[in-house]
Amino acid sequence: MLPTITTDRPAITDASTVVPNGVLVFENGFAETGSHGQQSFDVPETLVRLGLTPRAEFRFGVPDYYQNVNNGTGFGSGWGDLSLGIKQQLVAGAAGFDASLIVSLSFPTGANAVSSHGYDPQFLMPWSHSISKNWTAEGMFSLLWPTQGKTRNLTGQASFLVDRQIIGRWDAFIEYGGEFPERGGPQHLLHLGTAFKITPNQQLDFHIGFGLSSAAVDHFVGFGYSFQWQAVHHGQHNPS
Numbered sequence: 698m699l700p701t702i703t704t705d706r707p708a709i710t711d712a713s714t715v716v717p718n719g720v721l722v723f724e725n726g727f728a729e730t731g732s733h734g735q736q737s738f739d740v741p742e743t744l745v746r747l748g749l750t751p752r753a754e755f756r757f758g759v760p761d762y763y764q765n766v767n768n769g770t771g772f773g774s775g776w777g778d779l780s781l782g783i784k785q786q787l788v789a790g791a792a793g794f795d796a797s798l799i800v801s802l803s804f805p806t807g808a809n810a811v812s813s814h815g816y817d818p819q820f821l822m823p824w825s826h827s828i829s830k831n832w833t834a835e836g837m838f839s840l841l842w843p844t845q846g847k848t849r850n851l852t853g854q855a856s857f858l859v860d861r862q863i864i865g866r867w868d869a870f871i872e873y874g875g876e877f878p879e880r881g882g883p884q885h886l887l888h889l890g891t892a893f894k895i896t897p898n899q900q901l902d903f904h905i906g907f908g909l910s911s912a913a914v915d916h917f918v919g920f921g922y923s924f925q926w927q928a929v930h931h932g933q934h935n936p937s
Contacts, residue, residue: 699717699720699897699898699925699926699927700717700897701866701894701897701898702722702894702897702898702899702900702923702924702925703716704722704724704892704900704902704923705724705744705746706724706726706742706744706892706900706902706921706923707726707890707892707902707903707904707919707920707921708835708856708858708870708872708888708890708904709837709856709858709872709874709886709888710823710835710836710837710856710857710858710872710874711797711799711821711823711837712797712823712825713795713796713797713823713824713825713835714786714789714795714797714825715748715751715752715753715754715784715785715786715797716746716747716748716754716925717748717751718748718749718750718751718929719748719927719928719929719930720747720748720925720926720927720928721745721746721747721748721925721926721927721928722744722745722746722747722923722924722925723743723744723745723923723924723925724742724743724744724745724746724921724923725741725742725743725921725922725923726740726741726742726902726919726920726921726922727739727740727741727742727919727920727921728740728742728917728918728919729917729918729919730914730916730917731914731915731916731917732908732914732915733915734767735765735766735767736765736766736767737763737764737765737766738763738764738766739761739762739763739764739777740761740762741759741761741762742761742919742921743758743759743761744756744757744758744759745757745758745759746784747928751786752785752786752789753783753784753785753786754783754784755781755782755783756780756781756782756783756784756799756801757779757780757781757782758779758780758781758782758801758803759779760776760777760778760779760806760807761776761777762774762775762776762777763775763776763777763811773808773809773810773811774808774810774811775807775808775809775810775811776806776807776808776811777807777808777811777812778803778804778805778806778807778811778812778813778817779803779804779806779807780801780802780803780804780819781801781802781804782799782800782801782802782819783799783800783801784797784798784799785797785798785799785800787822788824793826793827794824794825794826794827795824795825795826796822796823796824796825797822797823797824798820798821798822799819799820799821799822799823800818800819800820801818801819801821802816802817802818802819803816803817803819804816805844813843813844813845814844815843815844815849816844817841817842817843817844817849818841818842819839819840819841819842820839820840820841821837821838821839821854822837822838822839823835823836823837824836824837830862831861831862831863832859832860832861832862833859833860833862834857834858834859834860835857835858835859835860835870836855836856836857836858837854837855837856838853838854838855839853839854839855840852840853840854841853841854845880850878850879850880850881851878851879852876852877852878852879853876853877854874854875854876854877855874855875855877856872856873856874856875857872857873858870858871858872858873858888859871859872866893866894866895867891867892867893867894868891868892869889869890869891869892870889870890870891871887871888871889872887872888872889872890873885873886873887873888874886874888874906881912882910882911882912883910883912884908884910884912884913884914885908885909885910885913886906886907886908886909886913886914887906887907887909888904888905888906889904889905889906890902890903890904890905891903891904898924898925898926899922899923899924899925900921900922900923900924901920901921901922902920902921902922902923903919903920903921904918904919904920905917905918905919906918
């Protein structure tokens with residue numbers, strides 16, 4: 698029997714654990730973003746995660762389609778870039794603490810108006826600590842090197858959330874997220890969300906966020922559906 702699904706959605710902070718060995722998870726969603734008079738939509742927000750070992754997973758970020766309503770402002774529409782990555786469990790359940798390292802690279806496969814036109818690496822370290830039976834503190838520290846124009850803009854990212862388990866399959870969180878680019882102002886966000894596991898292998902989620910600084914987006918709102926199944930069945934060894 699599979700353990701209950703655990704996703705990276707819908708928080709900014711990724712899960713501090715990995716997908717079980719041989720399990721395939723599809724995380725999907727839709728989002729609307731408003732930023733300085735510009736409105737955009739993106740779908741399917743699909744992240745495919747496959748458990749490679751009990752402590753590592755493979756990650757494939759499917760390209761999103763971005764539909765920007767006001768193209769005259771300089772933003773275009775089209776498919777974004779794909780990404781590949783690995784997530785490695787560093788700490789598992791030590792005194793209620795978990796931590797992982799995610800290393801990923803995006804490839805310039807997207808439309809001319811949307812792609813970064815560069816190979817962009819990311820390093821993320823999500824962590825979590827159980828405070829009590831129903832409360833969990835989580836966070837993530839990240840370094841990103843997005844291509845902007847013909848140069849890279851080294852960006853640090855930090856997030857912190859508090860999650861409340863409402864009932865066995867339903868939880869909600871409040872989160873702070875911040876980006877601190879080498880060029881450009883800091884982007885501070887307030888983020889709220891909830892997830893409900895309709896079965897142990899399926900999850901629905903909803904989230905909404907608001908910008909707290911002038912460089913941040915004005916708002917974003919989204920929902921998602923995720924599911925998992927045992928893709929690889931490992932044979933058991935029966936000693937003679």
